[in-house]
Amino acid sequence: MPKVTYITPSGEEKVVADAQGNLMTAAVANQVEGIDGDCGGVCSCATCHVHIDPEWAERVGSATDIETGMLELEDSAGENSRLGCQVELTPELDGLVVRVVGR
Numbered sequence: 001m002p003k004v005t006y007i008t009p010s011g012e013e014k015v016v017a018d019a020q021g022n023l024m025t026a027a028v029a030n031q032v033e034g035i036d037g038d039c040g041g042v043c044s045c046a047t048c049h050v051h052i053d054p055e056w057a058e059r060v061g062s063a064t065d066i067e068t069g070m071l072e073l074e075d076s077a078g079e080n081s082r083l084g085c086q087v088e089l090t091p092e093l094d095g096l097v098v099r100v101v102g103r
């Protein structure tokens with residue numbers, strides 16, 4: 001599975017070499033600062049908010065309508081915002097870089 005680099009709210013790079021599941025589950029399993037996943041991945045808490053590195057935005061794809069509705073409640077949402085639990089990790093995303101928004 002892909003290698004993912006999370007840039008934490010404090011500016012540290014946390015590299016997960018064999019990221020499993022989705023961006024939220026892989027972060028929680030590897031104690032990535034700033035991603036809590038409070039709702040367990042059902043798109044209702046936004047504690048997994050990340051900004052996708054612009055170079056990767058097209059490959060990752062855009063948010064669904066439900067996800068967009070959640071993100072609209074977030075002050076720190078931008079055009080590359082995604083909820084980590086809604087981004088399934090595939091081999092095509094090897095090398096992905098995301099910035100963790102945190103709270």
Ligand code: FES
Pocket residue numbers: 024036037038039040041042043044045046047048083084085086
């Ligand atoms: S874990 Fe709750 S929205 Fe992603």
